Amino acid sequence: MSADVHNAAAGHGHNDAHSEGGHGSFQSYMTGFVLSVILTVIPFWLVMGNVLDNSLVTTLVILALGGVQMVVHVIYFLHMSTKSEGGWTFMALIFTITLVVIMLAGSVWVMYHLNHNMMPMDAHDVMNNAR
C-alpha cells in the first residue's frame, strides 16, 4: 500500500516542465540580433574610421556600448529577467557583477598606483639598497 503512494507521487512529478517557456520568440531573438549588430558596428566604426579625435572619449563610448550590448545579450539571448527561477539567477548575476567590478576596478586602480609610486631604479640605487 505504501508502495502505491510512492508510485503515485513519482507519476505526479513527471509533468513535462519543458513547456514552461523561458526562452524567447523569433521576435525577441531578432530584436537582440539587430541591436547587437548595431552595437557592434558603431564601436568598430568609431575606432577604424577615427571618427572622434579624442581617444579618451572614444574609449569611454566603446566601453559604454560594450556594456549596453552585454545587457542586450543577457535579456534577449540568455532570457534573464528579475523573475526567472524565482529571482535566484538575478541574485547570482548581481552578486557576480559586484565581484567583477571590485576585481577589475580594484586591480587596475591598485596596480596603477603601484606603478606610479615605484620609480624605475637605476644601477646606482640598486647597489645602495643592497648594501
Place this chain on the structure above:
Amino acid sequence: MMHADTAPPGAAAPVFYQTDEEGHHSEGSTMLGFWLYLMSDCLIFATLFATYGVLGRSYAAGPTPKELFDLPGIAVNTAMLLFSSITYGFAMLEMDRDRVKQTQIWLAVTGLFGAAFVALEIREFVHLFHEGAPPWRSAFLSSFYTLVSTHGLHVSMGILWLIVLMVQVGKHGLIVENKRRLMCLSMFWHFLDLIWIGVFTVVYLMGVLE
C-alpha cells in the same frame, strides 16, 4: 498476516524508496545550477581581464597592439560569433516546435560558424607568431594570449558539446533530457558571445586606440 509472502517472518513491513527518479522533472534547478556555473566561469574571465588590464601596456619594447591587431579580421570574427548566436536561437525555436530535422540543421550551422571563429583565431595566432609576437615576448602578449585563448578554448569545447548533442538528438530525438541539455548549451553559447564583447572592446578596439 498480510505481509506473510513479501517479508521474512519477524521483519517489519517493507519500505520502498524512490531514489533518483525525482531528478528528471526539476529542470528549473538544472538551469539554476548551470547559471551558477556560468557565473563562476565569468569570475575566471574577470581575473583574466584584470590581469590584462594591469599588464596590457607592458610591451617590454616589443610589438604594440596597434602594430599587431588587424581590426577587419576581428570584425569578421565577431560577426561569426554573432551569427552563431542567432542560429542557435533558431535551433531553440525549432526545438520548441519538436522539429528534429530543422533543429539539427540550425545546430550544424551554429557549429560551422563556431568552427570558423576558432579557425580564424588560430590563423591570427599563427600570424602573430610569424610577426615575432609569441606569448613570451612581453607581459602584454602573455596576458593577451591567456585571455583570448581561454575564450577560444571555451568555444572549442562548446563545439565538441554541440556535436555530442547532435548525435544524442539523432539517436533519441528531442526527448526531455535532450531539450534540457540543449538549453544548457544555449546558455553556454550565448555566454561565450557575451564574453567576446568584452574581448573585442577591451583588447582589440582599446588596444588599437592607444
